[in-house]
Amino acid sequence: MTTTYPAYIEQNKDRFIAELFDLLRIPSISADSKYAPDVRRTAEWVAQSLRLAGADNVEVMPTGGHPMVYGEKITDLSKPTVLVYGHYDVQPPDPIDLWHSPPFEPVLKDGKIYARGACDDKGQMFMHIKALEMLMHSGEPLPVNLKFMIEGEEEVGSENLGRFLEENRAKLRADVILVSDTGILSNEHPSICVGLRGLAYMFVDVTGPNRDLHSGMYGGAVANPINVLCDMISSLHDEKRRVTVPGFYDRVVELTNAERAAMGQAPFSEAEFLQELDMAAPMGEEGYTTLERKSIRPTLDVNGIWGGYTGEGAKTVIASEAHAKISMRLVPDQDPEEIAQLFQKHFESLAPASVKVKVTAHHGGWPAVTPTDSVAYQAAAKAFEQAWGKTPIPMREGGSIPIVALFEKVLGLKTVLLGFGLDSDAIHSPNEHYGVFNFLKGIETIAAFHKNFGAMPQA
Amino acid sequence: MTTTYPAYIEQNKDRFIAELFDLLRIPSISADSKYAPDVRRTAEWVAQSLRLAGADNVEVMPTGGHPMVYGEKITDLSKPTVLVYGHYDVQPPDPIDLWHSPPFEPVLKDGKIYARGACDDKGQMFMHIKALEMLMHSGEPLPVNLKFMIEGEEEVGSENLGRFLEENRAKLRADVILVSDTGILSNEHPSICVGLRGLAYMFVDVTGPNRDLHSGMYGGAVANPINVLCDMISSLHDEKRRVTVPGFYDRVVELTNAERAAMGQAPFSEAEFLQELDMAAPMGEEGYTTLERKSIRPTLDVNGIWGGYTGEGAKTVIASEAHAKISMRLVPDQDPEEIAQLFQKHFESLAPASVKVKVTAHHGGWPAVTPTDSVAYQAAAKAFEQAWGKTPIPMREGGSIPIVALFEKVLGLKTVLLGFGLDSDAIHSPNEHYGVFNFLKGIETIAAFHKNFGAMPQA
Numbered sequence: 001m002t003t004t005y006p007a008y009i010e011q012n013k014d015r016f017i018a019e020l021f022d023l024l025r026i027p028s029i030s031a032d033s034k035y036a037p038d039v040r041r042t043a044e045w046v047a048q049s050l051r052l053a054g055a056d057n058v059e060v061m062p063t064g065g066h067p068m069v070y071g072e073k074i075t076d077l078s079k080p081t082v083l084v085y086g087h088y089d090v091q092p093p094d095p096i097d098l099w100h101s102p103p104f105e106p107v108l109k110d111g112k113i114y115a116r117g118a119c120d121d122k123g124q125m126f127m128h129i130k131a132l133e134m135l136m137h138s139g140e141p142l143p144v145n146l147k148f149m150i151e152g153e154e155e156v157g158s159e160n161l162g163r164f165l166e167e168n169r170a171k172l173r174a175d176v177i178l179v180s181d182t183g184i185l186s187n188e189h190p191s192i193c194v195g196l197r198g199l200a201y202m203f204v205d206v207t208g209p210n211r212d213l214h215s216g217m218y219g220g221a222v223a224n225p226i227n228v229l230c231d232m233i234s235s236l237h238d239e240k241r242r243v244t245v246p247g248f249y250d251r252v253v254e255l256t257n258a259e260r261a262a263m264g265q266a267p268f269s270e271a272e273f274l275q276e277l278d279m280a281a282p283m284g285e286e287g288y289t290t291l292e293r294k295s296i297r298p299t300l301d302v303n304g305i306w307g308g309y310t311g312e313g314a315k316t317v318i319a320s321e322a323h324a325k326i327s328m329r330l331v332p333d334q335d336p337e338e339i340a341q342l343f344q345k346h347f348e349s350l351a352p353a354s355v356k357v358k359v360t361a362h363h364g365g366w367p368a369v370t371p372t373d374s375v376a377y378q379a380a381a382k383a384f385e386q387a388w389g390k391t392p393i394p395m396r397e398g399g400s401i402p403i404v405a406l407f408e409k410v411l412g413l414k415t416v417l418l419g420f421g422l423d424s425d426a427i428h429s430p431n432e433h434y435g436v437f438n439f440l441k442g443i444e445t446i447a448a449f450h451k452n453f454g455a456m457p458q459a
Numbered sequence: 460m461t462t463t464y465p466a467y468i469e470q471n472k473d474r475f476i477a478e479l480f481d482l483l484r485i486p487s488i489s490a491d492s493k494y495a496p497d498v499r500r501t502a503e504w505v506a507q508s509l510r511l512a513g514a515d516n517v518e519v520m521p522t523g524g525h526p527m528v529y530g531e532k533i534t535d536l537s538k539p540t541v542l543v544y545g546h547y548d549v550q551p552p553d554p555i556d557l558w559h560s561p562p563f564e565p566v567l568k569d570g571k572i573y574a575r576g577a578c579d580d581k582g583q584m585f586m587h588i589k590a591l592e593m594l595m596h597s598g599e600p601l602p603v604n605l606k607f608m609i610e611g612e613e614e615v616g617s618e619n620l621g622r623f624l625e626e627n628r629a630k631l632r633a634d635v636i637l638v639s640d641t642g643i644l645s646n647e648h649p650s651i652c653v654g655l656r657g658l659a660y661m662f663v664d665v666t667g668p669n670r671d672l673h674s675g676m677y678g679g680a681v682a683n684p685i686n687v688l689c690d691m692i693s694s695l696h697d698e699k700r701r702v703t704v705p706g707f708y709d710r711v712v713e714l715t716n717a718e719r720a721a722m723g724q725a726p727f728s729e730a731e732f733l734q735e736l737d738m739a740a741p742m743g744e745e746g747y748t749t750l751e752r753k754s755i756r757p758t759l760d761v762n763g764i765w766g767g768y769t770g771e772g773a774k775t776v777i778a779s780e781a782h783a784k785i786s787m788r789l790v791p792d793q794d795p796e797e798i799a800q801l802f803q804k805h806f807e808s809l810a811p812a813s814v815k816v817k818v819t820a821h822h823g824g825w826p827a828v829t830p831t832d833s834v835a836y837q838a839a840a841k842a843f844e845q846a847w848g849k850t851p852i853p854m855r856e857g858g859s860i861p862i863v864a865l866f867e868k869v870l871g872l873k874t875v876l877l878g879f880g881l882d883s884d885a886i887h888s889p890n891e892h893y894g895v896f897n898f899l900k901g902i903e904t905i906a907a908f909h910k911n912f913g914a915m916p917q918a
Contacts, residue, residue, distance in 0.1 A: 197675060199675070199775070201773045201775070208738065209736040209737070209738055210736055210737035210738075211557070211736075211885060211888045211889065211890075212554070212887065212888040212889065213736075213887070213888065214858060214886055214887045214888070215758075215760045215762060215786060215788065216656060216658070216788055216856075216857050216858025216859050217642075217753065217856065217857050217858050217882060218753055218857065219753065219758040219760045219786075219788050219857060220743050220744065220752040220753050220756050220757075220758035220760075220788065220857065221741060221742075221743050221749045221750075221752040221753035221857075222736060222738060222741065222742060222743075223738065223740075223741075223742035224760045224761060226692075226760075226761040226762075226763075226764050226783075227692065227693075227696070227760065227761050228742075229689070230688070230689040230690075230692040230693045230761065230764075231689075231693045231696075233685075233686065233689040233693075234686075234689045234690045234692075234693035234694075235693070237686070237690075273680075277668040277669055277670075277672075277681060278668070278669035279667065279668055279669075279681060279682065279813055279814075280812050280813065281682075281811070281812035281813040282680060282681065282682075282813065283680075283681060283682035283687075283811060283813040284679050284680050284681075285679065290680045291680075293679040293680040294676065294677055294678065294679050294680035297679050298679075299674075299678040299679035301674050301678045301679075301683045301685075301686065301777055302683060302685040302686050302689065302766075302767065303674060303685075303767050303768055303773070303774060303775060303776050303777070303778075304685075304766065304767035304768040304769045304774070304776075304778070305685050305689075305764055305765065305766050305767060305769075305781065306764065306765045306766075306769040307761075307763065307764050307765075308761065308762050308763035308764060308784070309551075309553070309762055309763040309784060310763045310764070310765040310782075310784075311490065311491065311551060311553070312490060312491060312492070313490040313491075313615050313821075314490070314615065314616065314660045314762070314784060314786070314821050314822065315490065315550060315551065315614075315762060315763070315784075315887070316658070316660070316762060316786055316859075316887065317762050317763070317887055317888075318760055318762070319762075319763070322764065323769075324685075325767070325768060325769075325773060325774075327674060327678075327773070327775060329674065329675060329678050329679065352740070352742060353739050353740035354738055354739065354740040354741065354742040355738075362772075362773050363773060397675075397676070398675045398676045398677065398678060398679070398680075399673060399675030399676050400675050400775075
């Protein structure tokens, strides 16, 4: 990797870090209403920071919840427009006692910035503001038009984002969306996330007898809803660990052998993966590697189960009810609503006559894939080559970022996930941190992206 | 049925019920250590009640766990001695929200006493204390010598009872043991339980990854301990709903066709049984009737299961651990220790390499059968004829009273199960209740038993 930075970053890096520290000191915990004034204050801070970097028309826009910060720098309407998305709210810091330093008193240690939000997403979001500042000081015209949309509700499900997008379609018109809220494989192996799985999350309830029964007096003669639920759940996978819901795989786009081979080039040690989890063996769909199973294949997992007596000691009861939360991760082109319906129909059909079953769809999200042959992806890949000296590995990841599908649906725009975090950054956990190298290199890469994207012929 | 009571019961019944209410108000939940002071207080209450009824040498005796209440009334060593066993501890009241009135605030409604323990076993145990009181007030010499042994750990497996019996063999010397902790078919069809199932109660723990994981980042590639536990539990029954643990049926004594035909004569309506439970169909071992499934056949039921996220809403987690409590009801001549070992070995063998499994035997009890040609059984049958005007039907029941086998093993004594509960009493369930008729008729029947037993030539 290239460990030098452009002159402007070298000259200003201490100030960049000091400014980020100021931002990290404000506890913008969106989940807890008693921090609402801090969340608001953070929005104002981000707005002011955008203004100082050179953005115009900066405003803190009200939503049904925490405000949205908007700003733009439109210099040449013949150039393409990049819409930057980020978020300034953070996760709650609990459990507090596991932090080695207070979560809202940032410290620099061994080249890493420790604080809640250091990586997710204050650190990554702030890189975009500093990239704008750097481009404004380059002595050259801005290579693209820039718009910024920095929200304060990402950690609580972006509840008001959909409506904001719908109400501001014209204002948000752009050619691509750029988001830094994901990670790279490692600093030695930079990568770009090009795929995310979707989700269909279901609740199931099985009712046997109309009340809890004594297992001695009734056992053997009545359906035990826990046993029945286990039977039903067990039957959701076949012996190849494929999901048995009819139609589940119908819309799954199979990768070509070439694509799978390219994926197999990513540095990944199954032995280390298992050792880190203290597991003796992997488990998953036959015919796919561990890396494939957790990224390009759909899954079905029970996320929670409960029923009967779960306290201390023993109780000889046959429960009246048993419950489970079951979610399926989806891949292109599975439709979360269709999958929820297929699941519901199938699960209901599994129920023996001796029980009643209720299936409820809780929430869902579309899978998303960024085409690697797009201008924007090419601009991002080239930016990595310039800044890191390496071609990034296109990676499909297993998690879901529902906003990517939302952007496509409401704004008709593809998203490039230009994130610089590491798996080890402990986001959402105590001692969250972000490497200074990643922060500064991120600024450089983002600025390079804008230059590349502005210079490339648009499709 | 005979709905009048002897004069002493008629004159004192309101006080009897008021006293039982006092007893029911103390939450003597033996399974939960935070109720230990209440359990202790209940023991003191029972001791005092025995003293007031006329018992001598009453003491609250320490054990390794909750105390034992002992008392006696020895009046004539030439007469036979009856050792009464009962328990003053109760099941936890969960799920609390399904109770129509608080479990430890007894109410009288439509001739029934509603409270946790109303039937099992405070109500049934207290009948014996009131029967003593009644005999003491009869103006006649006590027909038998009486000993009382009322324990506080029946609902948690009577862990310290065996040792107590061994340490107090001389003190407990008797001719028969009398227990009211079972039921009758109906008030129109009184019956005596002559067979009980045994029990082997197991805890199982399945561990997958060493920590909770994000189901998006890891789902599909690692063993989900909840799914695996469901697979393992599901495989414990075959398609005929027979238990698949190897060797499980090896010692089961099959009843003759004649015995099964006699059993089939008992008044039982499967349609009513199902309607009362609001179930559309029965479920159980192929080739056996519902009545047989719940009495003469061994079973396997999950009594509790839990793992992952069970709170409000959704969490996309793959849990590190999943747990279940599983019990098997046993029939003669299955050996609870052997069955526990067979289960453990089999369950461990079911675990895929990707998880760790721990199996713990919690407690067990032997199945038991009472001979109907004994003096004690005849005294009990005659007592029913006198008090109820009907010959009781000898019935095998599905529950377990492991102490019956223990009494035989340690004290060499047979037990008569003179219980007066009804299937619909909802013991171990919300809204447990006990009929005032059954409570008062039980006192009458118990007193009649003592008279009959004292008058009959001993074998």
